[in-house]
Amino acid sequence: MKSRITIKxxxxxxxxxxxxxxxxxxxxxxxxxxxxxxxxAFADFYHYKPNSLALKLxxxxxxxxxxxxxxxxxxxxxxxxxxxxxxxxxHGYNVMICVSNESYDKELxxxxxxxxxxxxxxxxxLSKETQKxxxxxxxxxxxxxxxxxxxxxxxxxxxxxxxxxIDDEGGAYRATKYLIEKGCKKIALITTPAYVTVGESRKxxxxxxxxxxxxxxxxxxxxxxxxxxxxxxxxxALIKKLIFVKNPPDGIFAVNELYAALAMKVSKERGLRxxxxxxxxxxxxxxxxxxxxxxxxxxxxxxxTMGKHAAEMLINRIENxxxxxxxxxxxxxxLKFRESTLN
Amino acid sequence: MKSRITIKxxxxxxxxxxxxxxxxxxxxxxxxxxxxxxxxAFADFYHYKPNSLALKLxxxxxxxxxxxxxxxxxxxxxxxxxxxxxxxxxHGYNVMICVSNESYDKELxxxxxxxxxxxxxxxxxLSKETQKxxxxxxxxxxxxxxxxxxxxxxxxxxxxxxxxxIDDEGGAYRATKYLIEKGCKKIALITTPAYVTVGESRKxxxxxxxxxxxxxxxxxxxxxxxxxxxxxxxxxALIKKLIFVKNPPDGIFAVNELYAALAMKVSKERGLRxxxxxxxxxxxxxxxxxxxxxxxxxxxxxxxTMGKHAAEMLINRIENxxxxxxxxxxxxxxLKFRESTLN
DNA sequence: AGCAATTACGAAACCGATTTCGTGTTAAAA
DNA sequence: TTTTAACACGAAATCGGTTTCGTAATTGCT
Numbered sequence: 001m002k003s004r005i006t007i008k009x010x011x012x013x014x015x016x017x018x019x020x021x022x023x024x025x026x027x028x029x030x031x032x033x034x035x036x037x038x039x040x041a042f043a044d045f046y047h048y049k050p051n052s053l054a055l056k057l058x059x060x061x062x063x064x065x066x067x068x069x070x071x072x073x074x075x076x077x078x079x080x081x082x083x084x085x086x087x088x089x090x091h092g093y094n095v096m097i098c099v100s101n102e103s104y105d106k107e108l109x110x111x112x113x114x115x116x117x118x119x120x121x122x123x124x125x126l127s128k129e130t131q132k133x134x135x136x137x138x139x140x141x142x143x144x145x146x147x148x149x150x151x152x153x154x155x156x157x158x159x160x161x162x163x164x165x166i167d168d169e170g171g172a173y174r175a176t177k178y179l180i181e182k183g184c185k186k187i188a189l190i191t192t193p194a195y196v197t198v199g200e201s202r203k204x205x206x207x208x209x210x211x212x213x214x215x216x217x218x219x220x221x222x223x224x225x226x227x228x229x230x231x232x233x234x235x236x237a238l239i240k241k242l243i244f245v246k247n248p249p250d251g252i253f254a255v256n257e258l259y260a261a262l263a264m265k266v267s268k269e270r271g272l273r274x275x276x277x278x279x280x281x282x283x284x285x286x287x288x289x290x291x292x293x294x295x296x297x298x299x300x301x302x303x304x305t306m307g308k309h310a311a312e313m314l315i316n317r318i319e320n321x322x323x324x325x326x327x328x329x330x331x332x333x334x335l336k337f338r339e340s341t342l343n
Numbered sequence: 344m345k346s347r348i349t350i351k352x353x354x355x356x357x358x359x360x361x362x363x364x365x366x367x368x369x370x371x372x373x374x375x376x377x378x379x380x381x382x383x384a385f386a387d388f389y390h391y392k393p394n395s396l397a398l399k400l401x402x403x404x405x406x407x408x409x410x411x412x413x414x415x416x417x418x419x420x421x422x423x424x425x426x427x428x429x430x431x432x433x434h435g436y437n438v439m440i441c442v443s444n445e446s447y448d449k450e451l452x453x454x455x456x457x458x459x460x461x462x463x464x465x466x467x468x469l470s471k472e473t474q475k476x477x478x479x480x481x482x483x484x485x486x487x488x489x490x491x492x493x494x495x496x497x498x499x500x501x502x503x504x505x506x507x508x509i510d511d512e513g514g515a516y517r518a519t520k521y522l523i524e525k526g527c528k529k530i531a532l533i534t535t536p537a538y539v540t541v542g543e544s545r546k547x548x549x550x551x552x553x554x555x556x557x558x559x560x561x562x563x564x565x566x567x568x569x570x571x572x573x574x575x576x577x578x579x580a581l582i583k584k585l586i587f588v589k590n591p592p593d594g595i596f597a598v599n600e601l602y603a604a605l606a607m608k609v610s611k612e613r614g615l616r617x618x619x620x621x622x623x624x625x626x627x628x629x630x631x632x633x634x635x636x637x638x639x640x641x642x643x644x645x646x647x648t649m650g651k652h653a654a655e656m657l658i659n660r661i662e663n664x665x666x667x668x669x670x671x672x673x674x675x676x677x678l679k680f681r682e683s684t685l686n
Numbered sequence: 687a688g689c690a691a692t693t694a695c696g697a698a699a700c701c702g703a704t705t706t707c708g709t710g711t712t713a714a715a716a
Numbered sequence: 717t718t719t720t721a722a723c724a725c726g727a728a729a730t731c732g733g734t735t736t737c738g739t740a741a742t743t744g745c746t
Contacts, residue, residue: 004460004488006732017696022734032694047484051460053405054732057396057701064439072428073421082416085442094456096407097440099428113437117347117394117702141390145347232633261634290575291604293636349702360726365704375724397702400731460732 005046014042056117065314066114067097068107068124070154075286076303077125080152083307084123091315093120104129108138115147121318122149123310126156132195148317152310154197155328162313163328164306168198168283171299171333172205175281176253178335180213182342184251184279188221188242190259199224202255202283221249229258239266250278257284261292264340280340294339306331348389357385399460408657409457410440411450411467413497418629419646420468423495426650427466434658436463447472451481458490464657465492469499475538491660495653497540498671505656506671507649511541511626514642514676515548518624519596521678523556525685527594527622531564531585533602542567545598545626564592572601582609593621600627604635607683623683637682649674 007025011018016035024031024039025048031039042048056062065088069077081097088095096119100107107127114122122142130136131154139159142149150162157163179187189206192199203222210217223242227234239259243249243266252267254260260282264274272278274294282289282296285303289296309329316322337343350368354361359378367374367382368391374382385391399405408431412420424440431438439462443450450470457465465485473479474497482502485492493505500506522530532549535542546565553560566585570577582602586592586609595610597603603625607617615621617637625632625639628646632639652672659665680686 007734008732018733019697019735020695023695026734030694035694047487049455049459051400051732052456053396053400053460054701055734057394057400057703057731058733058735060701062396071425073418073425075416075418078416078421081440082414082442085415094439094441097424097438099425112392113395116392117396144390265634287631288634291608291631291635350704351702361703362705362727363725366725369704373724378724394702397731398704400701400733401703401705403731 004051005048006051007048010039010042010046010048014039062118062120063093064119065093065095065311066110066119066122067095068100068110068114068122069097070100070102070125070127072097072099076153076284076301079285079303080125080307080310083304083309084311085307087308087311087315091311093311093315100127100130102128104133104135111138111142115142115145120148121314122147123152123314124149125152126154128154128196131156131197132193134195148314150310150314150317152306156197160326162317162322162326164310164313165328165330166198166301166306167330167332168201169205169208171283171301171335172202172253172255173209174205174333174335175283175299176206176209177212178341179251179253179279179281180209180215182251182279184249186218186221186247186249187251187253188223188249189217190239190242190252190254190263191222191224192255193224193226199255202253206253225259232258232262235259236262236266239263243267243270243272248272248278252278252280254280254282257282257286257288257296257298260284260296260298260340261288264292264294264296274340275342279342281335289336289338292340297338297341298336300334300336302331302333347394348386348391349394350391353382353385353389353391357382405461405463406436407462408436408438408654409453409462409465410438411443411453411457411465412440413443413445413468413470415440415442419496419627419644422628422646423468423650423653426647426652427654428650430651430654430658434654436654436658443470443473445471447476447478454481454485458485458488463491464661465490466495466653466657467492468495469497471497471539474499474540475536477538491657493653493657493660495649499540503669505660505665505669507653507656508671508673509541509644509649510673510675511544512548512551514626514644514678515545515596515598516552517548517676517678518626518642519549519552520555521684522594522596522622522624523552523558525594525622527592529561529564529590529592530594530596531566531592532560533582533585533595533597533606534565534567535598536567536569542598545596549596568602575601575605578602579605579609582606586610586613586615591615591621595621595623597623597625600625600629600631600639600641603627603639603641603683604631607635607637607639617683618685622685624678632679632681635683640681640684641679643677643679645674645676 007018007021010021021039024036085095098110107130136159152164155163191203194200207217225235239262252263254263260280264280267278282298284298285301289298350361350364353364364382367379428438441453450473479502495507498506534546537543550560568578582605595606597606603623607623610621625641627641628644632641
């Protein structure tokens with residue numbers, strides 16, 4: 001059960017003090033060349049590596065960034081993480097990832113776990129439950145202890161911190177506008193409950209695009225899915241109610257690719273041709289869209305970029321390179337044309 | 344720039360020693376009720392939380408599990424992580440995730456980072472490069488320092504540790520056998536280069552199924568994709584060479600869902616009807632298969648289960664509940680029938 | 687030769703906790 | 717009245733490092 005060798009072991013074996021060992025290993029001028037050589041050789045031989053906990057405690061700096069996300073089996077979030085990881089590593093940071101599972105309690109627990117000295121800063125995307133019950137007191141404590149943190153994607157305006165979001169409203173606006181201008185007369189919206197802010201923003205874009213064209217949005221064309229993303233059957237059933245009607249919509253804008261893909265499935269079963277009878281656009285960073293048939297036109301949201309920028313914002317804060325005021329950065333979207341809309 | 348309150352602050356403010364504070368907060372019988380009350384009230388008021396680095400250093404126990412995976416934007420691996428996270432949390436552990444990006448150097452770096460006291464144990468899936476160059480010396484050091492670790496999915500037999508794998512060969516065998524028994528005469532295999540062990544095992548299953556039926560596998564029906572998974576176009580081009588020929592295959596077994604989905608795309612473009620003219624089976628834990636059209640029949644590999652079991656194996660090691668010998672657990676697969684094969 | 691400067695190292699404080707051991711005070715037992 | 721035990725707390729060691737400061741021995745300068 002031998003464990004990793006420590007500086008004390010080296011000191012004892014070579015009959016010098018721990019200070020001498022420490023300095024020798026850092027090539028300090030205070031130590032003679034001969035002693036340094038001896039110590040370095042010994043340390044090398046036994047593969048000495050300083051204990052990182054001890055260093056972190058001493059330096060009051062962990063070089064670790066904590067990430068709290070609602071779920072990890074999620075293409076968008078995993079891209080964000082990938083971007084974070086990239087930038088973090090470039091700056092010598094590691095990442096510690098916690099999953100809130102869309103639960104307020106777990107989010108709170110995670111924050112408490114990570115905020116006790118384990119990390120230098122936090123990157124957080126709010127859980128659905130947190131957005132629903134609107135309780136943000138766990139962030140007050142972060143602010144009190146002035147631990148830097150950045151909210152990304154699922155944010156809350158009233159929290160005083162740096163934020164980074166997708167241009168949800170703009171993306172939805174352009175997608176809807178595109179459908180309107182292609183001649184769609186009945187464009188349905190498949191969205192989330194209102195407490196999911198990104199869904200709400202996208203709905204806003206959908207509405208504004210209609211207003212811009214002087215069209216009144218029929219409430220019957222808007223459905224809110226209050227089901228777990230894993231429960232495809234339940235979502236499917238809700239969408240069916242939208243499409244299996246006398247005069248089905250001739251356009252659909254869905255706030256994520258899952259809804260869009262399921263809408264496409266339902267449409268095909270209803271006998272509608274895509275895109276001739278009904279045009280569909282999703283919102284996503286995903287792969288369902290690419291491989292569904294017909295391939296889905298989507299609002300591409302660039303999660304990798306968001307992750308990179310979020311990490312940069314946070315590291316700037318941690319290293320005090322940021323100016324005083326908190327920023328909110330908006331990542332713009334692209335409309336990616338595929339087969340589910342007419343050329 | 345006030346920072347988190349420490350036990351020393353409390354001791355100073357209340358004119359007691361740090362030992363008294365520590366004991367009081369742990370409700371020790373050594374401390375009088377009145378003093379305990381006073382200290383607890385003070386600590387509560389200032390939201391005192393012990394510094395976790397100090398605890399970890401003191402206890403020589405981090406309650407953190409390190410995970411090293413080749414990539415994170417990957418449905419299978421994210422499911423594995425999800426399973427790990429679940430079990431780890433149940434046992435009071437957190438997870439720290441590092442990505443090797445399929446690079447040997449980064450894998451080595453990650454291991455060194457995590458093995459210096461940051462974690463109690465490691466869960467590792469080998470990078471492609473590591474499998475290619477077959478250099479496993481970084482694991483020797485883990486063994487020397489006896490830091491528990493478990494290899495999952497992409498493993499190496501010669502490393503002396505616990506391992507957990509998918510029944511790649513068995514899954515491939517049953518999938519291929521199914522195609523043969525459905526009457527396919529020319530079943531192509533789309534696989535990875537040989538150094539990717541999971542690809543090789545699946546190839547073995549494919550071959551054995553043929554042998555079982557006394558069929559010789561034509562080398563021309565086996566293609567190895569040596570392209571980055573992100574480079575869909577390049578993969579597409581390789582698959583095209585397989586299918587755009589005079590007598591195309593009437594069955595395809597692909598070692599992952601990306602290859603299967605792309606093969607389906609190519610087949611459709613070649614004018615082949617799926618599943619009437621060509622039947623396709625993929626190997627996966629993913630979502631492309633579900634939403635592609637026709638939906639793909641696949642060998643389901645249960646990443647979530649693998650993650651849970653891997654975490655359990657590791658925690659048993661960490662907490663010395665495992666018996667002495669190293670185990671290799673095999674997670675079995677299911678053939679999930681969808682539209683890309685005849686009923 | 688006498689004094690200052692340099693060299694080479696060790697002692698001790700520190701990071702933030704826990705825990706063992708020691709001790710002064712008080713109350714109960716002899 | 718003396719002994720003893722219980723009580724309540726503090727000093728110090730510990731985890732594994734880094735860093736400041738102090739100092740003995742040597743060297744350099746006048």
